[in-house]
Amino acid sequence: MAGTDRTQMPLLGGPRVVLIEPQLSENVGAVARAMLNCGLDQLALVNPREGWPNSKALAMASGATEVLDGAQAFATLEEAVADVTALYATTARPRELTTRVLTPREAAADMRAVQARGEKVGVLFGPERSGMTNEHISMADTVISVPLNPAYSSLNLAQAVLLVAYEWFTAGDETPPDTLSMSGTRLAEKQELIDLFGRLEAELDTGGFFRAPDLRPTVMRNLRSMLQRARLTDQEVRTFHGMISALTRSWQHTQNAKRRRGELED
Amino acid sequence: MAGTDRTQMPLLGGPRVVLIEPQLSENVGAVARAMLNCGLDQLALVNPREGWPNSKALAMASGATEVLDGAQAFATLEEAVADVTALYATTARPRELTTRVLTPREAAADMRAVQARGEKVGVLFGPERSGMTNEHISMADTVISVPLNPAYSSLNLAQAVLLVAYEWFTAGDETPPDTLSMSGTRLAEKQELIDLFGRLEAELDTGGFFRAPDLRPTVMRNLRSMLQRARLTDQEVRTFHGMISALTRSWQHTQNAKRRRGELED
Numbered sequence: 001m002a003g004t005d006r007t008q009m010p011l012l013g014g015p016r017v018v019l020i021e022p023q024l025s026e027n028v029g030a031v032a033r034a035m036l037n038c039g040l041d042q043l044a045l046v047n048p049r050e051g052w053p054n055s056k057a058l059a060m061a062s063g064a065t066e067v068l069d070g071a072q073a074f075a076t077l078e079e080a081v082a083d084v085t086a087l088y089a090t091t092a093r094p095r096e097l098t099t100r101v102l103t104p105r106e107a108a109a110d111m112r113a114v115q116a117r118g119e120k121v122g123v124l125f126g127p128e129r130s131g132m133t134n135e136h137i138s139m140a141d142t143v144i145s146v147p148l149n150p151a152y153s154s155l156n157l158a159q160a161v162l163l164v165a166y167e168w169f170t171a172g173d174e175t176p177p178d179t180l181s182m183s184g185t186r187l188a189e190k191q192e193l194i195d196l197f198g199r200l201e202a203e204l205d206t207g208g209f210f211r212a213p214d215l216r217p218t219v220m221r222n223l224r225s226m227l228q229r230a231r232l233t234d235q236e237v238r239t240f241h242g243m244i245s246a247l248t249r250s251w252q253h254t255q256n257a258k259r260r261r262g263e264l265e266d
Numbered sequence: 267m268a269g270t271d272r273t274q275m276p277l278l279g280g281p282r283v284v285l286i287e288p289q290l291s292e293n294v295g296a297v298a299r300a301m302l303n304c305g306l307d308q309l310a311l312v313n314p315r316e317g318w319p320n321s322k323a324l325a326m327a328s329g330a331t332e333v334l335d336g337a338q339a340f341a342t343l344e345e346a347v348a349d350v351t352a353l354y355a356t357t358a359r360p361r362e363l364t365t366r367v368l369t370p371r372e373a374a375a376d377m378r379a380v381q382a383r384g385e386k387v388g389v390l391f392g393p394e395r396s397g398m399t400n401e402h403i404s405m406a407d408t409v410i411s412v413p414l415n416p417a418y419s420s421l422n423l424a425q426a427v428l429l430v431a432y433e434w435f436t437a438g439d440e441t442p443p444d445t446l447s448m449s450g451t452r453l454a455e456k457q458e459l460i461d462l463f464g465r466l467e468a469e470l471d472t473g474g475f476f477r478a479p480d481l482r483p484t485v486m487r488n489l490r491s492m493l494q495r496a497r498l499t500d501q502e503v504r505t506f507h508g509m510i511s512a513l514t515r516s517w518q519h520t521q522n523a524k525r526r527r528g529e530l531e532d
Binding site: 036037039062094097099102105149154159162163166170178179 | 363369422
């Protein structure tokens with residue numbers, strides 16, 4: 001999806017993303033991209049296998065360099081989360097620990113509430129292949145488990161980060177869920193529609209559209225309903241008037257042509 | 267994230283994912299993986315640049331072969347959506363068309379309602395670099411636009427598919443948002459906690475913990491509150507009893523050792 005607008009300030013300040021022993025730098029780059037998509041910019045790396053900083057991460061980050069530039073590498077998980085008060089571990093539901101488990105959506109609301117109190121929030125993600133150990137999970141206060149197709153629930157690292165970050169972003173986002181993109185016009189007012197229906201009805205009468213006069217009110221109501229369902233703009237009402245003019249002219253042209261060829265009597 | 271359970275039947279039957287002129291087969295593979303994560307299995311490819319079928323897609327799909335095996339390639343978008351009644355286009359908010367625009371969450375609820383009426387649903391995704399044209403968008407009934415960081419809203423193809431598919435899956439998912447993963451135990455009953463508090467209080471009394479007797483009720487209430495906040499299981503209550511025993515034995519050992527060394531009188 002296109003749509004990046006570099007003139008807008010990034011929305012930053014979300015939870016710290018902590019990658020435990022990430023194996024591939026490309027994945028770190030993809031994580032940075034997913035983070036910036038969702039307004040997160042604090043990235044911590046615990047003992048990254050390919051070292052840090054790393055040019056391969058940069059190549060995969062598609063311009064999310066500000067996240068990588070600010071990323072910090074740590075030798076241990078304990079150092080990476082030393083100042084955090086609310087730590088979440090993103091993993092499959094743990095089998096051997098008694099832990100609070102939240103969906104990403106519930107966790108997002110939880111994180112926002114914790115952050116509103118001024119606390120520092122961190123989210124852990126385990127190594128790509130092996131995932132998180134119970135040792136890692138036991139550092140966290142809460143587990144985030146993403147409900148997915150139980151027959152195929154393995155997410156790659158950047159996609160796991162994306163879903164958690166997306167829920168965090170969405171929990172604070174006020175985009176109306178259902179809008180009409182207007183491209184500089186406005187919805188037609190009822191009077192404009194009433195005028196259009198009146199003209200359409202008159203021209204249809206002239207053209208012999210209503211063959212069964214007793215069905216005329218029903219047919220006309222259905223036409224109005226169809227056109228109102230489309231939520232016409234003022235511009236589209238003008239376009240519709242133009243179509244009616246063109247169609248009636250087209251008919252007149254045809255009639256005139258026929259008349260010239262002597263197919264119709266005067 | 268680990269957690270795939272191949273013994274579970276996949277949850278299939280969601281909307282058809284239609285990729286318009288995908289450029290890289292690796293991206294098609296990553297899309298297949300994201301789809302299967304969310305229980306979608308209908309993939310249509312319009313004029314894929316690298317041809318179809320394609321081994322590079324398979325390499326990136328991490329086992330989501332059932333989606334790729336069933337994928338169909340079409341020469342035109344019109345053919346790929348010929349039997350669809352509700353078509354969504356995933357793109358940035360269109361600037362030159364008057365269109366209904368939904369968030370992925372609202373679109374998911376919309377799709378579920380449409381599918382419940384027995385209609386066929388499709389979701390369009392544009393080519394990686396250029397995105398969708400207004401020509402493509404005008405084929406759709408509705409636009410899906412993902413609210414993201416306005417300064418960095420460009421998603422890669424598989425991540426755009428993941429977010430739309432994830433919202434579709436989540437709209438039908440009944441996972442409780444907040445649970446306690448119990449690992450085979452149960453929460454402690456109040457009587458077990460009352461017994462624990464009683465023993466703890468008695469041992470603390472013996473050890474001279476309550477130096478200001480008038481504060482004793484307050485301190486004990488705070489301890490109860492702290493321990494109840496942890497939502498102890500029956501197993502953890504037993505572990506706590508064991509800790510009290512070990513700590514009091516430790517004190518006795520120390521006392522006995524001091525006594526043997528003549529540091530304490532009998």
